[in-house]
Amino acid sequence: MEDNNIQNPEGIPAKLAELEEDEFHHVNNPAAGIKPIVKKYLSRPVSAEQKNNKFYFSDGDAKVEITVVTDEIIRVRLAPHGVFLDEFSYAVPKLEKKVSVFGLNELEEEYVVYTNIINCHIRKTDFFISFSDNQNFITSSDAVPMHWEENVKFGGYYVYCTKTCHSNESFFGMGDKATELNLRGKRLKNWNTDAYSFAWNQDPLYRSIPFYISLNEGIAHGIFFDNTFKADFDFGAEDPTKTSFWAEGGELQYYYIHGPHMMDVVKRYHLLTGTHPMPPMWALGYHQCRWSYYPESKVRMVTKTFREKKIPCDGIYLDIDYMDGYRCFTWNRKYFPDPKKMIKELSEQGFKTVVIIDPGIRVDDNYSVFKEGKENRYFCRRCDDYFMEGHVWPGRCQFPDFTNPEVREWWGNLFDELVQLGVAGVWNDMNEPAVFGTGTFPDDVRHQYDGQRGSHRKAHNVYGMQMVRATYEGLRKIMKNKRPFTITRAGYSGVQRFSSVWTGDNVASWEHLILGNIMCQRLSISGVSFCGTDIGGFSGEPDGELFTRWIQLGTFSPFMRAHSAGDTKEREPWSFGEPYTSINRKFIELRYRLLPYLYSAFWEHHRYGFPIVRPVVMHEQFEPTNHFRQDEFTYGDKILVCPVLAAGQKDRKVYLPKGKWYNFWTHELVDGGKELMVAAPLETMPIFVKAGSVIPEYPVMQYVGEKEIEEVKMNVYYSDFEANSFIFEDYGETFAYEQDIYLEKKFVVRGKENKLTIQQSMEGLYTPRYENYHMNIIGLPFKPTRIIVDDHEVKDFMIASDKTVQLKLRKNFTQLVIN
Numbered sequence: 001m002e003d004n005n006i007q008n009p010e011g012i013p014a015k016l017a018e019l020e021e022d023e024f025h026h027v028n029n030p031a032a033g034i035k036p037i038v039k040k041y042l043s044r045p046v047s048a049e050q051k052n053n054k055f056y057f058s059d060g061d062a063k064v065e066i067t068v069v070t071d072e073i074i075r076v077r078l079a080p081h082g083v084f085l086d087e088f089s090y091a092v093p094k095l096e097k098k099v100s101v102f103g104l105n106e107l108e109e110e111y112v113v114y115t116n117i118i119n120c121h122i123r124k125t126d127f128f129i130s131f132s133d134n135q136n137f138i139t140s141s142d143a144v145p146m147h148w149e150e151n152v153k154f155g156g157y158y159v160y161c162t163k164t165c166h167s168n169e170s171f172f173g174m175g176d177k178a179t180e181l182n183l184r185g186k187r188l189k190n191w192n193t194d195a196y197s198f199a200w201n202q203d204p205l206y207r208s209i210p211f212y213i214s215l216n217e218g219i220a221h222g223i224f225f226d227n228t229f230k231a232d233f234d235f236g237a238e239d240p241t242k243t244s245f246w247a248e249g250g251e252l253q254y255y256y257i258h259g260p261h262m263m264d265v266v267k268r269y270h271l272l273t274g275t276h277p278m279p280p281m282w283a284l285g286y287h288q289c290r291w292s293y294y295p296e297s298k299v300r301m302v303t304k305t306f307r308e309k310k311i312p313c314d315g316i317y318l319d320i321d322y323m324d325g326y327r328c329f330t331w332n333r334k335y336f337p338d339p340k341k342m343i344k345e346l347s348e349q350g351f352k353t354v355v356i357i358d359p360g361i362r363v364d365d366n367y368s369v370f371k372e373g374k375e376n377r378y379f380c381r382r383c384d385d386y387f388m389e390g391h392v393w394p395g396r397c398q399f400p401d402f403t404n405p406e407v408r409e410w411w412g413n414l415f416d417e418l419v420q421l422g423v424a425g426v427w428n429d430m431n432e433p434a435v436f437g438t439g440t441f442p443d444d445v446r447h448q449y450d451g452q453r454g455s456h457r458k459a460h461n462v463y464g465m466q467m468v469r470a471t472y473e474g475l476r477k478i479m480k481n482k483r484p485f486t487i488t489r490a491g492y493s494g495v496q497r498f499s500s501v502w503t504g505d506n507v508a509s510w511e512h513l514i515l516g517n518i519m520c521q522r523l524s525i526s527g528v529s530f531c532g533t534d535i536g537g538f539s540g541e542p543d544g545e546l547f548t549r550w551i552q553l554g555t556f557s558p559f560m561r562a563h564s565a566g567d568t569k570e571r572e573p574w575s576f577g578e579p580y581t582s583i584n585r586k587f588i589e590l591r592y593r594l595l596p597y598l599y600s601a602f603w604e605h606h607r608y609g610f611p612i613v614r615p616v617v618m619h620e621q622f623e624p625t626n627h628f629r630q631d632e633f634t635y636g637d638k639i640l641v642c643p644v645l646a647a648g649q650k651d652r653k654v655y656l657p658k659g660k661w662y663n664f665w666t667h668e669l670v671d672g673g674k675e676l677m678v679a680a681p682l683e684t685m686p687i688f689v690k691a692g693s694v695i696p697e698y699p700v701m702q703y704v705g706e707k708e709i710e711e712v713k714m715n716v717y718y719s720d721f722e723a724n725s726f727i728f729e730d731y732g733e734t735f736a737y738e739q740d741i742y743l744e745k746k747f748v749v750r751g752k753e754n755k756l757t758i759q760q761s762m763e764g765l766y767t768p769r770y771e772n773y774h775m776n777i778i779g780l781p782f783k784p785t786r787i788i789v790d791d792h793e794v795k796d797f798m799i800a801s802d803k804t805v806q807l808k809l810r811k812n813f814t815q816l817v818i819n
């Protein structure tokens with residue numbers, strides 16, 4: 001792109017007009033003027049051919065492949081000179097054909113590849129590609145044909161796709177971008193970057209998720225541009241009538257994913273790239289982190305204070321200072337003389353220990369990890385065959401090539417000792433990869449790329465994902481039937497199959513609280529549901545109010561961890577004194593009370609591809625004003641929250657989607673479809689529950705597994721219509737669910753003026769250990785006189801002072817009728 005006006009070696013300016021295409025020879029012919037590099041476009045398709053579910057069209061030179069993947073997903077690939085690369089993708093592990101009815105029609109003006117649901121049109125005059133639904137509504141269309149541009153720096157092509165952008169079209173997705181939720185008018189880049197203290201609109205950041213959702217005329221579709229090179233997306237920024245995406249190499253390969261609902265698109269994106277495995281239940285609790293807790297006495301002091309102050313916590317983190325000279329898989333014995341003993345004692349107090357790991361391996365012939373990597377040639381090499389070195393925390397380092405399956409296997413096995421010491425989770429940092437000074441690896445570093453070969457230009461964006469994959473797969477093997485916990489900073493589409501993520505080095509400011517809220521919503525609809533921010537802000541100093549508001553957001557982030565940089569003041573939930581400590585405790589307790597609800601939402605994510613956090617626009621995409629709402633979101637599909645994002649607030653405006661909602665704190669029933677002013681002094685935040693919901697609740701515990709659960713509270717929110725709820729239960733820490741050992745419960749709530757019926761049905765092979773439910777019926781509009789459970793009258797119920805109806809029930813009841 002920068003090389004548009006190339007001059008030949010003698011400095012003669014290009015004379016494009018005088019040259020015919022055939023006469024034109026690049027650098028071999030210094031006498032001739034060199035033609036400026038121009039973009040080349042597909043011209044008219046002259047042939048069409050079908051091979052099973054793949055269709056090939058050619059303009060005589062370039063070829064386009066259209067693959068029908070499912071009824072609603074079609075993949076498009078371009079080969080500028082007719083030769084496609086081997087099928088290979090880190091994002092889409094296997095491309096399964098799940099469609100039976102499809103075919104090709106040739107019409108006068110176009111070819112049409114069709115399924116039962118969608119059509120892909122290839123226009124005969126100019127190779128424009130467009131997609132329509134079975135009502136003939138065009139959802140996506142090329143604004144110019146697919147094109148490419150030679151790049152002399154690497155002797156290959158930049159590849160481009162440009163689509164029509166409609167005047168009211170909105171865009172969502174793209175992972176962790178630090179900007180408004182609606183991406184309309186933005187230009188964004190994907191190139192994983194260590195972005196310490198990133199600013200609003202700073203781009204790129206740590207992850208690359210080349211997937212967006214478009215919303216036009218109320219109809220959604222998605223584009224997943226599966227190309228790992230440095231890539232750009234332009235959502236009507238340069239030209240408001242065009243949406244483009246392009247990459248600095250690789251294939252032009254994208255998936256068209258049909259809606260019409262945003263939720264359909266997101267679910268289908270998950271079908272391609274996978275979902276998070278079920279996390280161990282403890283990983284959904286509260287985590288405490290800092291750079292760094294050391295020595296051991298400090299770790300013990302912090303954990304002890306949690307228990308003394310009765311603030312629940314499950315995870316305690318060791319940042320880089322636990323290592324010996326920052327050498328991965330070693331311990332600083334001065335700070336941690338007996339890690340096994342410490343981890344064991346922490347675990348007896350209910351703490352899981354999570355340790356950090358970095359990709360940089362110190363060049364040190366007395367260090368076994370380096371020695372092994374060196375002997376086996378596991379480290380990345382430059383193309384001229386020397387090992388690549390760079391400086392990171394340990395000093396001079398070499399870096400494992402995680403795109404090599406043998407290296408991943410080796411790396412995975414290195415965790416054996418940490419697991420034997422009792423470590424329960426691994427934090428993968430600096431894996432963009434980050435190198436001091438230069439930022440990252442030089443472009444010419446070579447990667448094995450699972451046998452496909454690649455320079456760093458191609459492997460950069462997947463490096464971090466392959467590191468955490470190696471970590472996860474290794475832990476999974478070593479821990480046998482126990483679920484490992486991993487967290488990563490860098491990632492590419494599909495990283496969710498291996499890890500949770502945090503949004504990186506944010507800042508203790510209100511602006512970053514706003515950003516964190518947006519980024520979690522965005523990550524969640526981009527496949528990465530298990531996400532969270534550094535609560536409190538990594539750099540800088542929050543005051544008590546900001547910290548508490550951040551704890552409130554974190555209570556409703558799928559991953560909840562407070563973290564802070566080493567040069568800041570202590571940052572635990574009690575660091576700001578009262579009233580903050582008590583409010584922080586109250587919200588962390590709320591997190592634990594809602595664990596079975598979050599766990600069920602996680603199952604819906606894992607098994608069915610639903611995002612855990614859902615922006616309002618996903619609930620009501622037909623309402624244009626919702627395209628710009630980014631404060632409120634639902635947590636699962638029953639609870640709507642709206643974090644307070646500014647200082648000094650006592651109330652705030654909240655939009656509720658249509659329907660009836662209960663104020664979580666007051667039980668007041670309100671109508672949605674409008675904005676309300678909601679009280680939000682520091683000790684509370686706006687939380688609403690959809691009428692008709694059944695929300696399971698655990699007793700407050702200081703950590704997961706502290707108590708044997710004797711009964712589960714079931715909060716039933718009366719509705720005068722029928723509503724379904726769903727609850728998932730299993731062992732919480734094994735992979736038995738993969739053998740179908742779990743329980744899915746369904747509740748149907750049906751209310752009338754003077755009658756409420758609740759039905760329960762169950763499916764699955766798991767039996768929870770508790771026997772009873774404590775039913776808590778909220779919002780009943782009549783005074784109950786008779787309660788019948790499975791044909792028996794229950795006399796033993798109570799009406800509490802807040803008018804809720806309380807009773808105990810056997811956990812396997814099938815029908816409860818209240819008159």
Ligand code: MIG
Binds near residue numbers: 290356504564565
């Ligand atoms: O160069 O391990 O984002 O969470 O505390 C900084 C020290 C390296 C960056 C991570 C941060 C972590 C810090 N790391």
